[in-house]
Amino acid sequence: MTAVPDHGALLRAELTPQLTDGALTSDPDVVASFARDEAPFATVGQALALVRARTVQDVQATLRWASEHRVPVVPQGARSGISGGANAVDGCILLSVERMDRILRIDAAEQTVTVEPGIINQDLKDALAPHGLSYPPDPGSVALSSIGGNLATNAGGLCCVKYGVTRDYVRQVAVVLADGTLTRLGSTTAKGVAGLDLCGLFVGSEGTLGIIVEATLRLIPLLPPPLTAVATFPGAREAAQAVAEFMGSGARPSMMESLDRASIDLLNRFGDFGLDGQAGALLLMQSNGDGVAAEAAREVSAFAAVAERNGALDVAFSEDPEDSDALVATRRMAQPAFERYSTEHGGGQLLDDVCLPRTAIPEFYDRLDAIRARTGLMIAVVAHAGDGNVHPSVFFDTADEASVRRAHEAFDEIMAIGLELGGTITGEHGVGSLKAAWLARELDEGSRRLHRAVKDAFDPLGILNPGKQFAAL
Amino acid sequence: MTAVPDHGALLRAELTPQLTDGALTSDPDVVASFARDEAPFATVGQALALVRARTVQDVQATLRWASEHRVPVVPQGARSGISGGANAVDGCILLSVERMDRILRIDAAEQTVTVEPGIINQDLKDALAPHGLSYPPDPGSVALSSIGGNLATNAGGLCCVKYGVTRDYVRQVAVVLADGTLTRLGSTTAKGVAGLDLCGLFVGSEGTLGIIVEATLRLIPLLPPPLTAVATFPGAREAAQAVAEFMGSGARPSMMESLDRASIDLLNRFGDFGLDGQAGALLLMQSNGDGVAAEAAREVSAFAAVAERNGALDVAFSEDPEDSDALVATRRMAQPAFERYSTEHGGGQLLDDVCLPRTAIPEFYDRLDAIRARTGLMIAVVAHAGDGNVHPSVFFDTADEASVRRAHEAFDEIMAIGLELGGTITGEHGVGSLKAAWLARELDEGSRRLHRAVKDAFDPLGILNPGKQFAAL
Numbered sequence: 001m002t003a004v005p006d007h008g009a010l011l012r013a014e015l016t017p018q019l020t021d022g023a024l025t026s027d028p029d030v031v032a033s034f035a036r037d038e039a040p041f042a043t044v045g046q047a048l049a050l051v052r053a054r055t056v057q058d059v060q061a062t063l064r065w066a067s068e069h070r071v072p073v074v075p076q077g078a079r080s081g082i083s084g085g086a087n088a089v090d091g092c093i094l095l096s097v098e099r100m101d102r103i104l105r106i107d108a109a110e111q112t113v114t115v116e117p118g119i120i121n122q123d124l125k126d127a128l129a130p131h132g133l134s135y136p137p138d139p140g141s142v143a144l145s146s147i148g149g150n151l152a153t154n155a156g157g158l159c160c161v162k163y164g165v166t167r168d169y170v171r172q173v174a175v176v177l178a179d180g181t182l183t184r185l186g187s188t189t190a191k192g193v194a195g196l197d198l199c200g201l202f203v204g205s206e207g208t209l210g211i212i213v214e215a216t217l218r219l220i221p222l223l224p225p226p227l228t229a230v231a232t233f234p235g236a237r238e239a240a241q242a243v244a245e246f247m248g249s250g251a252r253p254s255m256m257e258s259l260d261r262a263s264i265d266l267l268n269r270f271g272d273f274g275l276d277g278q279a280g281a282l283l284l285m286q287s288n289g290d291g292v293a294a295e296a297a298r299e300v301s302a303f304a305a306v307a308e309r310n311g312a313l314d315v316a317f318s319e320d321p322e323d324s325d326a327l328v329a330t331r332r333m334a335q336p337a338f339e340r341y342s343t344e345h346g347g348g349q350l351l352d353d354v355c356l357p358r359t360a361i362p363e364f365y366d367r368l369d370a371i372r373a374r375t376g377l378m379i380a381v382v383a384h385a386g387d388g389n390v391h392p393s394v395f396f397d398t399a400d401e402a403s404v405r406r407a408h409e410a411f412d413e414i415m416a417i418g419l420e421l422g423g424t425i426t427g428e429h430g431v432g433s434l435k436a437a438w439l440a441r442e443l444d445e446g447s448r449r450l451h452r453a454v455k456d457a458f459d460p461l462g463i464l465n466p467g468k469q470f471a472a473l
Numbered sequence: 474m475t476a477v478p479d480h481g482a483l484l485r486a487e488l489t490p491q492l493t494d495g496a497l498t499s500d501p502d503v504v505a506s507f508a509r510d511e512a513p514f515a516t517v518g519q520a521l522a523l524v525r526a527r528t529v530q531d532v533q534a535t536l537r538w539a540s541e542h543r544v545p546v547v548p549q550g551a552r553s554g555i556s557g558g559a560n561a562v563d564g565c566i567l568l569s570v571e572r573m574d575r576i577l578r579i580d581a582a583e584q585t586v587t588v589e590p591g592i593i594n595q596d597l598k599d600a601l602a603p604h605g606l607s608y609p610p611d612p613g614s615v616a617l618s619s620i621g622g623n624l625a626t627n628a629g630g631l632c633c634v635k636y637g638v639t640r641d642y643v644r645q646v647a648v649v650l651a652d653g654t655l656t657r658l659g660s661t662t663a664k665g666v667a668g669l670d671l672c673g674l675f676v677g678s679e680g681t682l683g684i685i686v687e688a689t690l691r692l693i694p695l696l697p698p699p700l701t702a703v704a705t706f707p708g709a710r711e712a713a714q715a716v717a718e719f720m721g722s723g724a725r726p727s728m729m730e731s732l733d734r735a736s737i738d739l740l741n742r743f744g745d746f747g748l749d750g751q752a753g754a755l756l757l758m759q760s761n762g763d764g765v766a767a768e769a770a771r772e773v774s775a776f777a778a779v780a781e782r783n784g785a786l787d788v789a790f791s792e793d794p795e796d797s798d799a800l801v802a803t804r805r806m807a808q809p810a811f812e813r814y815s816t817e818h819g820g821g822q823l824l825d826d827v828c829l830p831r832t833a834i835p836e837f838y839d840r841l842d843a844i845r846a847r848t849g850l851m852i853a854v855v856a857h858a859g860d861g862n863v864h865p866s867v868f869f870d871t872a873d874e875a876s877v878r879r880a881h882e883a884f885d886e887i888m889a890i891g892l893e894l895g896g897t898i899t900g901e902h903g904v905g906s907l908k909a910a911w912l913a914r915e916l917d918e919g920s921r922r923l924h925r926a927v928k929d930a931f932d933p934l935g936i937l938n939p940g941k942q943f944a945a946l
Contacts, residue, residue, distance in 0.1 A: 109721035109832045132723065154666045165664060167673070168641065183919025189828040190860040191638060191900040193627045193677050194908075194915045195942065198923055200640070200673040204666050221723030248582035250605065250694030252763075290725075292765045355662040359582045387663040427664040435667075442667045446656025450671055450931065457926035469668070 007071055007091065008048050018061035020054040034076065034096060035088040040349065042084025042433050043467075047074070050094045056174070056182060056213045062095055063211070064180035072463050075207035077117060077149030080141040082351060083432025085153065085206045089467050095211065097148050103127055104214065112171060112188060114216045117148025133219040136163035139428065140335065148212050154204035156428030158328075161247075161386030162254045163220075165428070167203045174214035175202055178459045188216045201454070206430055207465040209458040226254050226286035227296040228324040231307040231315040232279035236260045236368075236381065239281035240361035242310035243385045246303055247358055253299065255286035256386030257331050260365070263338075263380040270337035273330040279313060283385065284331055286324065334382045338393050345378070346397025348404065350411040354418030355427030358388040367417050368392060375406045389427035412438075436471040448473045480544055480564065481521050491534035493527040507549065507569060508561040513822065515557025515906050516940075520547070523567045529647070529655060529686045535568055536684070537653035545936050548680035550590060550622030553614040555824060556905025558626065558679045562940050568684065570621055576600055577687065585644060585661060587689045590621025594628075606692040609636035612901065613808065621685050627677035629901030631801075634720075634859030635727045636693075638901070640676045647687035648675055651932045661689045674927075679903055680938040682931040699727050699759035700769045701797040704780040704788040705752035709733045709841075709854065712754035713834035715783035716858045719776055720831055726772065728759035729859030730804050733838070736811075736853040743810035746803040752786060756858065757804055759797065807855045811866050818851070819870025821877065823884040827891030828900030831861040840890050841865060848879045862900035885911075904942040913945040921946045 008026055016024050025031065026049040036044045048071065053059045066073045072092040079086045088094055101118035108131050115124060122143045124135055138157035139145055145155065151173070155166045172186035186192065186199025202209060233239040239258055247256070259267070259282045264275050275282065285303050289295030304315045318324055342349040356364055365381075372379055383390040392414055396407035415425045415438050425431075425438045440448060451473050458464075481499055489497050498504065499522040509517045521544065526532045539546045545565040552559045561567055574591035581604050588597060595616045597608055611630035612618055618628065624646070628639045645659035659665065659672025675682060706712040712731055720729070732740070732755045737748050748755065758776050762768030777788045791797055815822040829837055838854075845852055856863040865887055869880035888898045888911050898904075898911045913921060924946050931937075 107830075109717055110830050111721065111723065154670075156664050156666075160664060164641075167670065168637075177919060177923075181919040181922070183917050183923065185920055185923075187828070187897040189830060189862075189896050189900065191629050191633060191828045191857075191862050192897040193629075193899050193901055193903050194897045195677075195904065195912055195920070195924055195946075196682075196927060197627075197640065197670075197673050197677055198920065198927070200670050204670055209669075244582055248584065250584065289765070290763045290768070292762070292768045295763070295765045295768070355660070355664045357580075357583050357662060384664075389662075389664050423662050424660040424665040424667045426667050427662065428666055430666050431668065439667055444656050446650060446654040447658055447668070447671065449654070450650075450656065450658075451668055453930035454669060454671070454927060457930040458923065 007069060010069065011049055011065065011093070015061060015065045019051065019058050023052050023054060023058050025050050031094065034079070034094050037079040037081040037084060037086040039082045039084040039087070039432060039434055042087055045088045045090035045092065047088040047092050047094045050096065052096045052099050054099050056176065059095065059097065059176045059211050059213050060180040060182060062093060063176055063178060066093055066463050067179045067461060070461055070463060072466050074465050075211045077146035077152065078120065078144055080145040081149060081153060081430065081432065083430045083434045085430055085432035085465070085468055087433060097211065097213065098146060100213065106131055106133070108133065111219045112216050113219055114214065115147055116214060117212050118146050121145055121147060121150055128219060129222060132222050134222045135169060135217055135219055136223065137166045137169060140332065147215060151203050151212055151215055152206050153430040156384065156389065158255050158257060158384060160384060161256050162252050167200060169218045170199060170203050170215060171218055172216040173199050173202050173212050175210040175212050177210045178461060178464050206432065206469045208455060208469050209464065223254065224288040224291035225321050226288040226324060227300045228318045228327050229285045229300045229303055229315060230327060231283045231285070231304070232276050232313045233281040234311060234313060235280035236365040237362045238311045239283050240365060240385065242283065242307045242312065244358040244361065245310065246306040247386055251299060251302060253285050253303070253386060254288045255284065257284040258282065258383045258385035259334065260381040262378060263334055263382050266337045266341050266380055267330065267334060270333065270340050273333065275330070276314065283307065284327055338380060342395055345395060346399060346403065348396035348398045348407055350394040350407055352392045352394070352411055352414045353426045353429040354414060354423055355387065355389040356418060356421050356423035360421040360423065361385070361388055361390065364390065364417060364421060368414070371410050371413055375410055377406055377410055379410065387427065388423070431469040433468050433471065436469060439469065440472040480542060483542065484522055484538065484566070488534060488538045492524065492531050496525050496527060496531050498523050504567065507552070507567050510552040510554040510557060510559040512555045512557040512560065512905060512907055515560055518561045518563035518565065520561040520565050520567045523569065525569045525572050527572050529649065532568065532570065532649045532684050532686050533653040533655060535566060536649055536651060539566055539936050540652045540934060543934055543936060545939050547938050548684050550619035550625065551593065551617055553618040554622060554626060554903065554905065556903045556907040558903055558905035558938070558941055560906060570684065570686065571619060573686065579604055579606070581606065584692045585689050586692055587687065588620055589687060590619060590685050592620050594618055594620060594623055601692060602695060605695050607695045608642060608690055608692055609696065610639045610642060613805065620688060624676050624685055624688055625679050626903040629857065629862065631728050631730060631857065633857060634729050635725050640673060642691045643672060643676050643688060644691050645689040646672050646675050646685050648683040648685050650683045651934060651937055677903070679905065679942045681928060681942050682937065696727065697761040697764035698794050699761040699797060700773045701791045701800050702758045702773045702776055702788060703800060704756045704758070704777070705749050705786045706754040707784060707786060708753035709838040710835040711784045712756050713838060713858065715756065715780050715785070717831040717834065718783065719779045720859055724772060724775060726758050726776070726859060727761045728757065730757040731755065731856045731858035732807065733854040735851060736807055736855050739810045739814045739853055740803065740807060743806065743813050746806065748803070749787065756780065757800055811853060815868055818868060819872060819876065821869035821871045821880055823867040823880055825865045825867070825884055825887045826862070826899045826902040827887060827896050828860065828862040829891060829894050829896035833894040833896065834861055834863065837863065837890060837894060841887070844883050844886055848883055850879055850883055852883065860900065861896070906941050906944065909942060909944040912942065916946070
């Protein structure tokens with residue numbers, strides 16, 4: 001990719017006439033403003049140009065040209081990812097699908113919706129609600145992130161504990177392959193086993209196999225309003241034990257989130273959310289009883305009993321939807337609170353994303369305490385506790401080399417502990433460029449070989465999002 | 474594969490010492506008795522030998538030897554499939570995993586189970602019940618089919634309408650690749666996005682990518698006892714309209730099966746199940762209300778209202794578990810009743826497996842009537858109606874060439890109608906050798922190319938179950 005300037009001129013001359021008017025820009029300022037997602041500290045290269053596709057044909061033309069000239073293509077949705085998956089690489093075309101944001105068809109009878117990839121998750125939810133339908137996956141970025149990006153990363157969220165992840169809702173995708181070929185994978189029907197599950201393979205492939213230009217998603221009826229319970233504990237270990245016991249009983253809460261002492265502390269510094277500053281951990285649990293109020297009440301009571309058995313300091317309930325919303329909003333304020341703290345303490349935050357067996361979480365917290373004690377670093381943990389999916393944030397001073405080094409070591413050590421305790425290095429944030437080396441550590445030799453072989457099969461020229469998910473395999 | 478006899482001698486000499494005692498047999502009678510699954514009219518080749526693996530090492534040694542000598546391997550579970558996927562091809566090794574049937578670990582806290590592939594689905598269910606756990610997928614062959622085969626075909630069943638298909642329950646697989654490499658794909662945790670979903674890719678791959686030797690499955694609490702409703706209709710079209718309307722309302726029945734007039738008739742000839750011989754269609758619906766009896770009652774009432782609005786002749790309920798079991802048992806007697814009819818009428822039955830949008834099912838029945846009228850063939854349809862998954866059985870006289878030809882034409886025409894109405898050629902039975910040509914018609918050019926490329930990536934020598942799923946791609 002040394003002939004970048006030539007490629008730029010050629011690109012403008014050859015590709016522009018094939019695209020929707022104004023889709024291609026090589027204005028350096030505009031291109032630079034699209035060069036990265038929300039991952040801090042991930043590498044960012046210099047792109048050749050930006051294509052803001054409006055049509056499937058725009059995507060096809062771009063990939064045909066890129067294949068012909070061996071130019072890398074970095075697909076982008078809303079660039080709200082936090083693993084660097086959408087970051088520019090040197091000499092690439094940034095291919096944004098954010099303007100392909102239409103809902104093509106809501107089929108209430110089939111309980112499906114067909115969308116373009118650029119639609120924002122919350123906008124889709126809002127459009128479905130009047131039809132009595134919902135698309136459950138709700139990553140933290142629900143208000144910002146696009147469905148295409150959600151599919152590319154197999155996004156999770158708060159509701160996964162009951163409703164599963166993005167993959168569980170994808171029936172069919174239309175994708176443009178590296179050479180510009182458009183193909184349709186999967187079946188829109190409730191069941192289908194005609195051939196390999198290549199549709200599922202695209203979910204979580206982070207733009208390395210092709211570009212999703214359309215998706216048909218399974219829907220469910222609007223989620224019923226939940227009851228909410230909040231329990232505080234002396235420490236994270238007790239809270240984690242309560243979660244493991246409750247979930248092991250076969251409970252089906254619609255939310256089961258946790259905050260550790262540091263998270264509570266940072267939230268209390270950020271604003272007045274009424275959180276008990278003495279608590280060492282907090283669980284936020286919801287049950288919707290699948291629409292049956294008595295069942296929700298029963299499940300919340302069962303949770304309270306488990307919490308008390310595991311040493312809860314306090315358990316409180318709310319049937320008031322506004323109270324519930326406020327509690328969930330508090331949970332969603334954790335990241336802004338962390339950002340405030342980070343800004344005021346040297347600007348560094350590394351957000352990890354380890355998923356573990358729920359029964360391993362108590363030990364995980366013990367080992368995190370050991371890291372804190374050894375390094376002196378502030379580490380705050382929010383977790384989708386019901387799924388065993390923990391998000392430790394490691395804070396550091398970007399101006400202090402030793403602090404930077406310790407933070408990255410702690411970030412790495414957290415993943416190592418995750419693997420050691422039977423978990424994975426990423427439950428929902430994805431690999432991107434941030435965890436490419438760790439992916440190679442998680443997968444065994446056979447799996448690495450298969451990954452490389454599949455990548456070669458889909459993208460023989462290696463032009464699709466190079467230097468990311470597959471960089472170390 | 475012309476050097477079959479030499480390979481046989483070499484195989485015995487070289488492979489036998491590497492295997493568990495008695496695992497390899499080349500006794501022609503024994504080998505022949507393992508040569509086919511339950512698919513009628515699918516081609517069957519002559520195998521070289523049979524390996525009944527007891528250990529992962531047996532599977533690895535067999536594949537290493539087969540790769541070295543370019544000998545095809547046909548993996549087999551319980552051979553209860555009905556698409557010819559487990560049938561011998563000439564000169565192959567039949568590699569049966571039915572003796573690898575242990576439950577390796579039940580983890581109640583994580584709500585998972587880890588099994589070897591040979592365990593029978595119902596045996597697994599029975600072992601889980603005392604732990605209060607269930608593995609929902611329940612193909613018609615639940616009492617006969619193995620989990621490995623269920624995974625290989627992404628088996629469906631009666632509960633899918635509420636609980637999803639096999640793929641929805643697979644967290645991790647250990648597989649032996651074509652060259653004997655053992656690898657572990659997926660994560661045992663509730664969430665995981667580390668790399669491509671190669672675990673999901675194996676589900677439904679019909680033994681063409683590698684051999685599943687272990688699986689970790691997600692479990693849910695034991696299913697609560699359901700309420701059952703039976704509704705009869707003047708014809709299949711009215712019943713299908715009722716299903717489309719009921720499912721389109723967001724209902725979540727735990728079973729929604731249908732029988733058409735011909736199925737009712739063949740059941741009534743087979744035994745006294747108390748079915749109304751005047752009815753043109755019957756719907757069998759269950760709701761378990763997720764354990765809340767009042768919710769189940771509400772849902773059954775809602776179903777009754779929809780049925781009556783769509784012209785039901787009669788709607789009856791039962792709260793008695795024995796009655797419910799009897800009704801479900803009647804549904805499960807359809808295939809034996811069909812076999813009896815077939816035996817008495819020339820011995821031919823072709824069982825199709827089309828999945829359609831639910832709203833297209835009424836038209837599907839109209840077009841089936843046209844086929845009946847034109848060909849004079851007996852065609853009986855049972856359906857997992859809630860999923861739009863119809864199973865028309867075409868009966869014919871194997872001794873009458875014209876009848877055989879008409880039946881195969883009708884079987885093909887049913888798939889063509891399925892595709893035309895927006896469906897798939899197979900909802901749950903799989904492709905095997907029976908529908909290989911039709912798979913090529915369902916997939917577009919890009920998808921066929923990807924299928925071939927993935928197959929080459931996993932099985933570069935083409936030794937894994939050749940001549941089946943990929944034969945026409």
